[in-house]
Amino acid sequence: MGTATVTVEFEPSASLRMLGVVMDAYKQVFAGRTAHVLSRPNPVQRTGFDLELLVESVRAEAENVVSLNLVAHERALLPRWKPGSHVDVFLPSGRQRQYSLCGDPADRRRYRIAIRRIGDGNGGSREIHDELRPGSRLRIRGPRNAFDFVEAPSYLFIAGGIGITPILPMVKAAATAGVRWQLIYLGSARTTMPFLDELSDCSGGTVEIRPDDEFGTPDIAELVGRAEPGAAVYVCGPSPVLAAAQRTMFVVNPTGSLHTERFSALPVLDGKEFDIRLARTGRTLRVGADETALAAIRRAIPGVVYSCQQGFCGTCKTAVLAGRVQHRDRTLPDSERENFMLTCVSRAADDSLTVDL
Structure with a gap:
């Protein structure tokens, strides 16, 4: 994906540089829901x-x-x-x-x-x-x-249900820019699909409304295949829709780029059980092979802070007091990987960890 930036056309003062330091301190809580781009990370x-x-x-x-x-x-x-x-x-x-x-x-x-x-x-x-x-x-x-709207010669948007929310401003931006675009909007029934009236006002492209009760289960590979060569394909919706798009995108359209956003936690892949000891409480919890350390911690500390559950935002960053971490995030800098972990995705590299909770 491309990079979304805010342009600042002046040399920052000392106070603004200090604000930048403060903002950096917040960075672990400013990333959010995962956006997967198979073309390159963003x-x-x-x-x-x-x-x-x-x-x-x-x-x-x-x-x-x-x-x-x-x-x-x-x-x-x-x-x-x-x-x-x-x-x-x-x-x-x-x-x-x-x-x-x-x-x-x-x-x-x-x-x-x-x-x-x-x-x-x-x-x-x-x-x-x-x-x-x-x-x-x-x-x-x-x-x-984390779901940046990149410049492209054309666009194909596939939105499933409430997944229309990030897609809607993109459609309007493409329409305003005069770029070729297509939107395929999926849902269970028209009555469950928000913003249909606003989509009818978008010009310069095509909108196809495909509720399941009228069209049946969509063939995602066929829908992705409608993208023009070199198009940016944006998909937001339920996990099965995202997975199908990721499996088929570069088979049916190898010259394009795929950009997806999910609303749910990532599944645990290739996990193994381990113990996590909470140093402040003295409790030791067993983390299942198919659950996250965060899920286990929440059983003991329901109010523990977390946000994205996908290793981006850093809200769940926790100090590690003993044990080696198998890091599965894309957020922690190298300087923190020995002494911290993101409990929503990272795991023990061995049989146990002790954390500062």
Whole structure:
């Protein structure tokens, strides 16, 4: 993927350089949901910081989907963002969730996010749907971008369900730029698919709405194969859709680039059981071969902080007091790999670890 940057056209003062130092201290909590680019890796781009915002409006966008417009106090300007960006949202309960920005990047007065209600989830979406109202206060962190919108001769967008949220601003950006684009929007039924009305206003490309109850299960390889040679293909949606796109992209379109974003934790691959000792509590936990150290720690410390669960954001960085770590992240610098780990993805290289928890 390309690199999303914020252009600053002046020499930073001493105070701004100090701000940069402070921002670096935050960097472990500013990366977010994973964006996999099979063409080349992309660092998470950070443009903002912690902000206290107000819910300006709550709107039903589809069955079990609401959007929130968030504004700053006194309608102050918000940090700039680019298509593909998302924010951490800290709910009144203390839960932390990540949501894509799906509004207009040119509108510096408000951020829009959309949330699908997950009845059997961990409660974050239910809290938003049931408890947040206009005037509610929320703390956010960001925006940041690990799903950068790159320049390309043409685009193919495949969005599954709520995966339309990061894709929607990209479609509008492509339409504004006059670049060739196609969008294939998947969902279980039209009633569950948000922003259909906004998509009808996008010009210069094609929008194909493919709900399962009308078209059946989609053939992802066939859909990916519709991309023009050299196209950038963006896919966001359920894990099976992402996996199918990754398996087939360079078979059907070897000259293009594939950019994907997932909303769930990565599965544990090639894991083995190990013990993790929590030094502060004296407890020793057994980490299963198919679970993360974070999952085991959460059984003992439900309030332990974490965010992306995919080795990007660094929120779960923990000091390692004994044992060797099998690092599976892309975030920790070499200088920290001997004494720290990201518990959401990294594991013991041997039979046990002792961490400062």
